[in-house]
Amino acid sequence: MKMKKMTEQIIQPELYDLLSLAAAADKIPAIYKEYVINKNRGLYAWMENENIVGCIGIELSGAGAAEICHLAVAPSCQRKGIAGNMIRRVCRLYHLQQLTAETDADAVGFYRSCGFAVSSLGEKYPGVERFFCKYIRHKGRRRDEAAD
Template sequence: MLTELPTLTPEAGSLLARAMFPDPERIALTLETYRTDPQRRVFVWAEGGQVLSAAGVHNRDTETEVLHLATRPGEEKRGYARALLHALADHLNAARLVAETDDGAVGFYRRTGFEVTPAPPRGGRARYRVTLRRG
């Protein structure tokens, strides 16, 4: 079940940190923006009272950008992140969900129904812009 968190919980923060560059200072700063920026929102997918996946998003005028998406270790590849993204799009009535990703996750987004286009490389690595259009 999709739930929007009114404030970032330690459990959701820990999940979101899995999707961030592994630098403790940078993670702390990014998590703080989820606590202080009203344009950033955190949603979780939970079943049986257990948070299984989390998404951090940024609302824009015409689209919602997925900034961070992660699933609890050991629960990957069970459809929780996919369910979260589709429920999120429905909940927000978003015309588009967008994200930027890398080679490691682009296949997931493709299988989830996102269109994939190349984005400028970053840090010497290929990047992709993914878009889920609705309506």
């Protein structure tokens, strides 16, 4: 299992399919292009047996801070710890002390299980409640914990 930064100009079909789990299909080419050209963004693919089974896209927002913009795992590989492993790898790679994400009700439990503090943003879109998730790594502790 390895994580690979995506820098190719052409999006691979497996990656396109994964991003379509986290974004509208018609927006994926522009989203991918932004990851390739913007130095503050990074899109990483999680590889198993040379197949892309997960992806995480982040945007650096300051020293030691980033936002998860996209996070997806192939349905056949979900609930195997891949998303959590991608988050940990990105945190180590960029020496992140703070990581945030915005999500829907379906993913709140996942973020909480990874140590994120979760707060409601209310009904951001008609009939759709959104949530703000924030993870802060505390130095000097054996275990990372979330904070408000």
